[in-house]
Amino acid sequence: MIHTQSRPAADTQSVHAGEERRKPHGALTTPIVQTSTYTFRDTAEILDFMQYKAEHEKAPREEYGRYGNPTLRAAERKLAALERAEAALLFASGMNAITTALLALLSAGDHIVLVSDSYHRTREFALSFMGRWGIETSLAPIDDLAALEFAIRPNTRLIFAETPTNPYLRVIDLERLAAIARKHGLLTMVDSTFATPINLRPLEYGIDLVTHSASKYLGGHNDLLAGVVLGAEWMLSPIEHARGVMGGISAPNDGYLLLRGLKTLDLRVQRQNENGLRIAQFLADHPGVRRVYYPGLDCHPDHEIAKRQMQGFGGVVSFEIDGDFEKTGRFIDRLQIPYIGPTLGGVESIVQQPAALFSLHASERQAAGLKDNLVRYAAGIESAEDLILDLAQALAGL
Ligand SMILES: Cc1ncc(COP(=O)(O)O)c(C=O)c1O
Secondary structure: OOOOOOOOOHHHHHHHOOOOOOOHHHOOOOOOOOOOEOOOOOHHHHHHHHHHHHHHOOOOOOOEOOOOOHHHHHHHHHHHHHHOOOEEEEEOOHHHHHHHHHHHHOOOOOEEEEEOOOOHHHHHHHHHHHHHOOOEEEEEOOOOHHHHHHOOOOOEEEEEEEOOOOOOOOOOOHHHHHHHHHHOOOEEEEEOOOOHHHHOOHHHHOOOEEEEEOOOOOOOOOOOOOEEEEEOHHHHHHHHHHHHHHOOOOOHHHHHHHHHHHOOHHHHHHHHHHHHHHHHHHHHOOOOEEEEEOOOOOOOOOHHHHHHHOOOOOOEEEEEEOOOHHHHHHHHHHOOOOEEOOOOOOOOOEEEOHHHHHOOOHHHHHHOOOOOOEEEEEOOOOOHHHHHHHHHHHHHOO
16 A cells, blocks of 8 residues: 655545646636637647647647546546546546547457446446447456456456445455456556545556546535546546547536535545445344445455455445335335435435336346345435434334
């Protein structure tokens, strides 16, 4: 684990990193530069701009909104500081970040290994979309790195993993994953959405690229969609080029909301870690709950890896109600504080029955490994006592 004495702590960086100290008009907050393009004084200024680009392989200033924006760049710098990455690139959504990065890095004939316990749209993109374009994917179990290594072929280019995973919160050993990738000369990319840079920084374990759905904890207020890819500048360069071609850059206003949300990232995540752990402990002792999945509990299969690798275990707790599909739905409907919905990471607690949102057909749910009695509870920043009292009353009334 790397600790640099001179680096400000994450709470200080959440507030200050990435932003200019002196902003236009002496404003305290970074302005939203709401423009689609940037103008030039005359042809000579354009020619100077082109000359600089040719010599330095990067632009000296903004040119067009699809390639960059000052508000977004401030958010990118703040994210890079928090993740301890050289640079960051923002996208219109988490899926846009993943798909643009994979398209930039892979070609027809390549093969990737994808950890099977990953966001279902990532799996769909790899298997259905990339498959049609001649890029093959092998799924590997998260808890068997020998099987993952066995899936590597001569044309494998990249290993993609997610940690912790949705909804069973499995945690992969990043140091061992990076070592396998290095041995075979492969790139590694990790979706760290559930962890946030407050709880885990995969680059410190030798992972090449990190991605997040910034729509979750990073934005933190359920009011924006964004995604980010972070890593070394030279590795991001082809992805930045692809973003400019494919056009999935984030909007300036969303960049501002993200920048504002990030100011409280450390505070929010510390509270969500605390809420997640207390809720998990309460549920683990409750007779109406069959099983709890939370990496902070001793009984979680990856607890030892999580303890070693993470600074906190996050705000998401999954658990099985002692009952069937209908009873689980009734439990969720009895909860009074969390909203019912498909996201996580914001200030409001959100609950869902993953099986109900996935498919109306029991056979499809079973095939996807989604138990009918599973509940995913994403704790917000409310008081743990209130959230636990609410859970207790919902369980008592079943
Ligand atoms: C782990 C993970 N990765 C990626 C995504 C995609 O992010 P977005 O919804 O911002 O496209 C999600 C969204 O639910 C997610 O949970």
